[in-house]
Amino acid sequence: MLEVNNVGIVFGGLVALDQVNMKVKKGEIHGLIGPNGSGKTTLINVITGFYVPTSGEVKFNGNVISGKSPHLISHAGLGRTFQNINLFPEMSALENVVTARCVHTNYNMLDAVFKTKPFKEQEAEARDKAISQLEFVGLQDDLNTKAKNLPYGKRRLLEIARLLATDPQLVLLDEPVAGMNEQESDEVARIVHKMRDVGGRTILLIEHHMKFVMNLCEQLTVLNSGCVIAEGVPEEIQNNQEVIACYLGKRR
Amino acid sequence: MGLFILQIVNGLVIGMLYGLAALGFSMIFKALGYMNFAHADTIMIGAIVYYLLITALNMPFYLAFFLALILTMGYGVFTEKILFVRFRRTSPITFMLVAMSLSTVVKNVTLLLFGPLPHGLSMNYTDAYFMVGGMKISLNNFVILGIALLILLILQLFFTKTKFGLSIRMAQDDPDTASVMGVNVLSTRAATFGISAGLGCVAGMLMGPMFSISTELGTQISLKSFISAVIGGLGNFVGSVCGGLIVGVVESLGATYVSSGYKDVIVYIAGIIVLGFFPYGIFRRVATKH
Amino acid sequence: MKKTRILASVLALAMASSMLFTSCGGSDVIKIGAIDPLTGAQAVFGQDSINGKKMAVEEINAKGGVLGKKIELISEDDGAQAAQAATVATKLITQDKVVAIAGAHGSSSTLAVMEVLNKYGVPCVTPGSSSPKITSSGCEWISRGIPDDRLQSKILVKYAGETDGVKKLGVLYSNDDYGKGGYDAAVLAGEEYGVEIVGETFMSDDQNFTTQISKLKDAGCDGVMFWCVYSPASLIAKQMRDMGWDVKRYASPGINNPQAFELSDGAIDGIINTTGFVAADPDEYVQDWIKRYEEKYGIEASQTAAVGYDSIYLIAQAIERAGSTDAKKVQQEIRSTKDFKSLKGMLTINSETGEYECEVRLTKANSATKTFDYIASYTA
Numbered sequence: 001m002l003e004v005n006n007v008g009i010v011f012g013g014l015v016a017l018d019q020v021n022m023k024v025k026k027g028e029i030h031g032l033i034g035p036n037g038s039g040k041t042t043l044i045n046v047i048t049g050f051y052v053p054t055s056g057e058v059k060f061n062g063n064v065i066s067g068k069s070p071h072l073i074s075h076a077g078l079g080r081t082f083q084n085i086n087l088f089p090e091m092s093a094l095e096n097v098v099t100a101r102c103v104h105t106n107y108n109m110l111d112a113v114f115k116t117k118p119f120k121e122q123e124a125e126a127r128d129k130a131i132s133q134l135e136f137v138g139l140q141d142d143l144n145t146k147a148k149n150l151p152y153g154k155r156r157l158l159e160i161a162r163l164l165a166t167d168p169q170l171v172l173l174d175e176p177v178a179g180m181n182e183q184e185s186d187e188v189a190r191i192v193h194k195m196r197d198v199g200g201r202t203i204l205l206i207e208h209h210m211k212f213v214m215n216l217c218e219q220l221t222v223l224n225s226g227c228v229i230a231e232g233v234p235e236e237i238q239n240n241q242e243v244i245a246c247y248l249g250k251r252r
Numbered sequence: 253m254g255l256f257i258l259q260i261v262n263g264l265v266i267g268m269l270y271g272l273a274a275l276g277f278s279m280i281f282k283a284l285g286y287m288n289f290a291h292a293d294t295i296m297i298g299a300i301v302y303y304l305l306i307t308a309l310n311m312p313f314y315l316a317f318f319l320a321l322i323l324t325m326g327y328g329v330f331t332e333k334i335l336f337v338r339f340r341r342t343s344p345i346t347f348m349l350v351a352m353s354l355s356t357v358v359k360n361v362t363l364l365l366f367g368p369l370p371h372g373l374s375m376n377y378t379d380a381y382f383m384v385g386g387m388k389i390s391l392n393n394f395v396i397l398g399i400a401l402l403i404l405l406i407l408q409l410f411f412t413k414t415k416f417g418l419s420i421r422m423a424q425d426d427p428d429t430a431s432v433m434g435v436n437v438l439s440t441r442a443a444t445f446g447i448s449a450g451l452g453c454v455a456g457m458l459m460g461p462m463f464s465i466s467t468e469l470g471t472q473i474s475l476k477s478f479i480s481a482v483i484g485g486l487g488n489f490v491g492s493v494c495g496g497l498i499v500g501v502v503e504s505l506g507a508t509y510v511s512s513g514y515k516d517v518i519v520y521i522a523g524i525i526v527l528g529f530f531p532y533g534i535f536r537r538v539a540t541k542h
Numbered sequence: 543m544k545k546t547r548i549l550a551s552v553l554a555l556a557m558a559s560s561m562l563f564t565s566c567g568g569s570d571v572i573k574i575g576a577i578d579p580l581t582g583a584q585a586v587f588g589q590d591s592i593n594g595k596k597m598a599v600e601e602i603n604a605k606g607g608v609l610g611k612k613i614e615l616i617s618e619d620d621g622a623q624a625a626q627a628a629t630v631a632t633k634l635i636t637q638d639k640v641v642a643i644a645g646a647h648g649s650s651s652t653l654a655v656m657e658v659l660n661k662y663g664v665p666c667v668t669p670g671s672s673s674p675k676i677t678s679s680g681c682e683w684i685s686r687g688i689p690d691d692r693l694q695s696k697i698l699v700k701y702a703g704e705t706d707g708v709k710k711l712g713v714l715y716s717n718d719d720y721g722k723g724g725y726d727a728a729v730l731a732g733e734e735y736g737v738e739i740v741g742e743t744f745m746s747d748d749q750n751f752t753t754q755i756s757k758l759k760d761a762g763c764d765g766v767m768f769w770c771v772y773s774p775a776s777l778i779a780k781q782m783r784d785m786g787w788d789v790k791r792y793a794s795p796g797i798n799n800p801q802a803f804e805l806s807d808g809a810i811d812g813i814i815n816t817t818g819f820v821a822a823d824p825d826e827y828v829q830d831w832i833k834r835y836e837e838k839y840g841i842e843a844s845q846t847a848a849v850g851y852d853s854i855y856l857i858a859q860a861i862e863r864a865g866s867t868d869a870k871k872v873q874q875e876i877r878s879t880k881d882f883k884s885l886k887g888m889l890t891i892n893s894e895t896g897e898y899e900c901e902v903r904l905t906k907a908n909s910a911t912k913t914f915d916y917i918a919s920y921t922a
Contacts, residue, residue, distance in 0.1 A: 048432065069438070070431035079432065086426040099418065100433050166433055255760050262752050368585030370773050372780070372805040381786070387756060388786035463749030464777060464805060468583065472747065507753040513717045513743035515753070 001026040001202050002170055007046060007056035007066070016042045017226045020056070024170070024219075029196055030204045031217035033237075035246055038223040040206045041083070044172055048080050049073040060170070079168030083175050085159050089148035093139055093158050096147055097130040100165040133161040136199075137191055153184040160191065164199070171195060173205040177212055185209060189216045214238065222246075254385020259504045265393045267500020268400045269455045271493035273477035274484065275404075276451035282487035283424040283444045284340070286347040290331065290355040291452055292474030297358075298324045298453025299460035299469050300366055303373050313375065321453050328449025329442045337441065363467050370468070375461030396458050403454055404493065407447070420444060476503070479523045485533025494535065499523070571614040572607070572867060574599070574857060575634035577645025577655060578850075579622035583747045584771055586801060587647050587846045591670065592617055593839050594850030595644055598858075608858045609865070615854075616640060620651045622746070627651035631658040641867040642666060642860075642876075644853040647846075649673035649719035652684070659683040665860075665873035669853035670846060672795075673723035677895040685876050685896035687853045687889070688795070691720075691769075694816040695727035696734075697902055697920050698767060698792045701814065703737040706790050708765035710738045712758035714751065714778055716770040717743045724769030724794055744774070751778045752785065759787050767792040768813075772799045776806035783809040790814075798905070800842035803912045811909035816902050818886030819848040820916050828885050848885040856882060856889075 002024040009017045017039050024030045032040050045051045047058050049070040058066040065073050087096050134140055137157040142150060150158060156176060163171065173192075177185040189212060195201045207213045213220070214234045222230040222237060224246045230237055237243055273295060280288040301323055305316035335354060339347050377395040381388050411417040422430040423440035431437045455477075456469060463469070476499055484495025499519055506518035526534065576595050578588040599615045607613055616638050618630035627646045634640045635658065643659075646652045647670035659666050660681055668676065669687045672694065677686055702708040713728050715721035725741050732739040740761050742754040755778065758766060766782070766789060768775045775797045782791075793815040802810050821832060821843065831851070835843040859882065860875035861867060879891040889900045905914035 050428070050431075069436070070428075071434050071436045074432050074434040082428065082432075086429045088425065099422065163432075255756050258756055259753060262750075266750065363581065368581050369589070369801065370586070370805060372776065372807050374780075374807040376784075387759075390784060392784075464773065468747065472749065504753060508757060512754045512757065513745065516745065 001028075001061060002047070002204065003059040004043070004047065005057050005059065007043070007053045007058060009042065009046060009051060009053045009055075015226055017046065017053070020223070020226070020228055022221045022228065022231070024202060024204050026202055027196060027200070028202055029192060029216060029218050030202075031213045031220045032204060032206045032223065033208070033210075033213055033220060034223035034229075036208075037225075039226040040223055041174060042226075043223070044080065044174055044206065048078060048172065074166065074168075077167075077169035078172065079163045079166050079170070080172035081159050081163055081174055081176065083178070085155050087147040087155060087158060087162070090146060092144045092146055093134060093150065093161075094127075094130055094143040096158060097133055097162050097165045098126050100162045101126040101129055130161075130165055133164045134158075136164065136194065137161045138187065153180055153187075156180070156184075156188070157191070160188075164195070168201065170202045170204065173203065175206055175208065177207060177209050180209075185212050188212075192216060254383075254387035255508065257384045258387040258389055259508045260501060261389055261393050263501035263504030264497060265396050265500070266459075266504065267480075267497035268397055268493070269459050269496070270473060270477045270480045270499050271496025272400055272403070272451045272455040272458075273473060274480035274492040274496045275489055276448035276455075277477060278481045278484075278487055278489060278492040279424075279444055279448045279451075281481070282489075283420075283441065284347075286344050286351075288336075288351050288448070289348060289474075290351040290358065291448060292470035292477070293355050293358045293362075294324055294328060294449040294452030294470070295456035295459070295473060296362065296467055296470035297327055297456070298449075299456035299465050300362065300467070302453075302457045303371060303460060303465040306373065307371075317457060320457060321450055324453035325446040325450040328445040328447075331449075332442050332445040336445070337438065340441075359467060359471075366467060368467065370464035370466035373461045373465055399458060400454070403451075407451075416440075416443070476519065479519065483523055483526045483530070483533055485530075485535040488533060488535045491533055491535030495533070498526075570611055572609065572611050572861065573614045573616055573638055573640045574854065575631075575638060575640035575643040575645070576615055576617045576850075577620050577627055577630055577634070577643060577647075577651065578617065579647050579651070580617075580619035582621040582623065583773070584622040584648060586773060586799060587670065587771065588619070588622075590799070590844050590846040591647055591850035593835070594669075594847035594852075595854050597835060597838060597847075598851045598854035602854070602858050608861050609867075613854075613858065618645075620646050620648075622648050622651065624650045624654035628654040628658050631655040635662045635664050640664065641869070642857045642872060644669060644850070644857060646671065649676065649723060652676055653679075653719060656681045656684050663869050665857070665869060665876055667853045667856055667876060669849035671720070673719045674727065675719065675723065677892075677897040681896075683873060685856075685873075685879075685891050686898045687849050687856060687884070688818055688886075689816070689898055689900065689902050691723040691794070692727040692730075693902060694794060695724050695769070696731040697816055697904070698794075698814070699728055699731035699737055699739075700735050701904065701918075702765050702767070702790065702792055703732075703735040706765065708737060708790055710740060710761070710763045710765070711792075712740045712742065712761065712763035712766045714742050714744065714754055714758070714766060714768050714770070716746045716774060718746050720771075720794075720796075721746075721769050728767065728769070744770075746770075746774075748774065749777055751781050755782055755785060755787065759785075763789065765790040765792070767794075768797065769794045771796040772802045773805060776802045776810060779806045779809040779813065795845055797907070798845040798914055800844060800912060802907070803909055808909040810907045813907045814904055814917065815907070815914070817845050817905050817914065818884075818900065818903065819845040820903055820905055821913060822916055823885075827883065831885055852882075852884040852886070852889070856884075 004020055004022040007017055007020045034040055046053050049068050052067050057064050137160055139157055177188050192203055220237045222243050230240045230243050277291045298320055302316055302320040305311045339350050378391050380391040419435040420440045420443055423435050423437045427437045480495035480499045481492045484491030502522050503515050503519045507515035510518055578591045580588040599613045603612045620627035620630055643666040646655050649671040652668045652671035665683055667685045667687055672691045674690050674692045702711055713725050715725040729739050740763055742758055768778055775793055791813045793813050795817045797815050798817045832843045861872050864871035864875040877891055877893045882889040887901045892899055901919050903919045904917045906917055908915050
């Protein structure tokens, strides 16, 4: 579904990514790992259109998406979350998700002011879809809580719900369980499975939480200093000498 | 007593116009985090285009109003597409310098084309008036207030009830998240500049006939509208309008009861005092991101 | 990036060469500097003034120039700012090496220029500044081509009190040397003629006078005098009319400009002002000048254009009489001008103070005919 072919990107004199190749199959739960500064977020930014690669290309469902602007890539069916959560603090959880759906409605201002039938129908549909997404992530009891009043773990879930409301085929999660405890990250793992099993989506995620990654992901790509140093299933990666060296080396 | 009422009315009218200009300025700040010091030019351009359409092309004023508005909004979009978009990843200081340079060029080109002489444009929407305590208060004032409020209402509906309005707000809040949600941030930027220019244009068209149409029009109110935006809370829309009203009334009452020669100084001092108590503006609390 | 560098070098070269050209100049011309507010709040006067001056220079050059040489007029803009006036005056004297200066227009600007004159010793005639301070400060290099404010203000107050029966005169004046001079003179005149004076001021580039007007109305004034240039005066008249306040109004010569009718939307109708130049003056010399001016520039002749024109002739004739361009000699001749045929009547300069001694005339604005109609005449 997603093909990263020989992607390279240079900032000024710094080579951030070099000859990166990665393939994510449809329905896969794929993890992208590597030490800090290895270029993971840079790669995600290239895939989602925030950076244009200086060499190579990115293909989604056979179409080239590298170089396109982020909102078009979003329309193509690729969604992502960010490391810092950016919800609307004063809006409720439900309103936050409905907002995301609203971008896909097509009533006009007159409809809205005079509350015509198409307006009401689309509003109701948006609301229903939003509620179902919130149920999906387990926030059905917090529909009307203001986003700023939700605890951190639930805010992360809300962000995922908001992303799902745009109905992406491929979901990119940037450190979804950062700062979470055991219980919360298990919950997220469960939801990721549900996204694939029930929702039919493909997931690519970046994480540092090793236990989470090894248990959840079916395929891993390891980056170090902008290059892919290993690719394979978790068992292979865990026993790969180079991977161990680059992590252990950093820790010393 | 009549004098007091008259001055309050005057203050509100001019304050509303400061507020419209301040709103345009605030909008760009909210969307981009930058201060657009070329904003005041839209006031001058709006007033001059309006004047030319009416006098040179003999257009009826309501037609000229809309045409001037569309042209000025086009100018706003044009400056974004040609100039400002290239500086979207630079520091606020760089942007300010670019905006100030643009402003200098635009003002001087206008000076070359239009000439330095001020021109009068008489716009009496109605001859009706009422008397309060020996002072004549023209209903024109209320027509101006009415037009301004109508524009604000339309803007409010646009932002809350349309998809594009919503997209603009999302992009103003967080352009990256918005683009990931499918919002075309470049379009919303252009729209933001267009609307901001439109607000400046309306302020200019309503203000020009009260005074005189010249290349100095924008400069005169630019500082006061900047203060209005700041004391109301930069980026807060209700704040900008209220800030404008406050500045207008303070200016008017200050001139009447303290000193008419130094009314500008009174406004600036009042602004400093307000900021002493509300460093981020009256309507804005410190922004927090979680 | 290469394109930018080339562009920058071309711009720099253009700037450098333009500076080179301005300081070039043969010694077979006589340079006279002109300082006018070509931009800014007083642009209206700057344009008229420089028109009058240029016309005079062209005429004189067509007749053979001065002392057998052509006059080169170097025009500078002071933007009606005192600091800028001083800067351009210095430039005219030190870089262009002008023989004399015709300028500035605003009193604040001229006072600033006078400090530069004192430093370098160059003669100057101000065609537009009426503040009494100019001739009372003892500067020996300045002379004035129009009546001063003391005289004009006095005449208006006297007229208001004696002829129109005004008891309380409100004076709206701009917060600069010109306006303040007029106000101070009005206060003195008010004492002399038994008219109470109430003053309200405004910043020179203000456009909203409703506050000041309301205050004067509230104070019970039965007459109002404006002491400012014509753009604010027109707006004041218009706003007074919008506020429904109809009383006798008087104005300084600043208002004597045909543009005032348009800018005030006709509201200046009936205002009585002092002036030296009267467009309806039956004198053939004046009428002929008006015709030539209007043919040349396509706009109506105003007092400002007339005094600008006169100032150049005044300087040119003084240089002829002096027989040289020596600064002291020229200044002496300027100061001893007697019975100079100006567009305002016979003009004499007081040799001690440089003050103007000539008629002051009163005219009344007439919106129907867009003219300033002559009423009466007073001598100093």
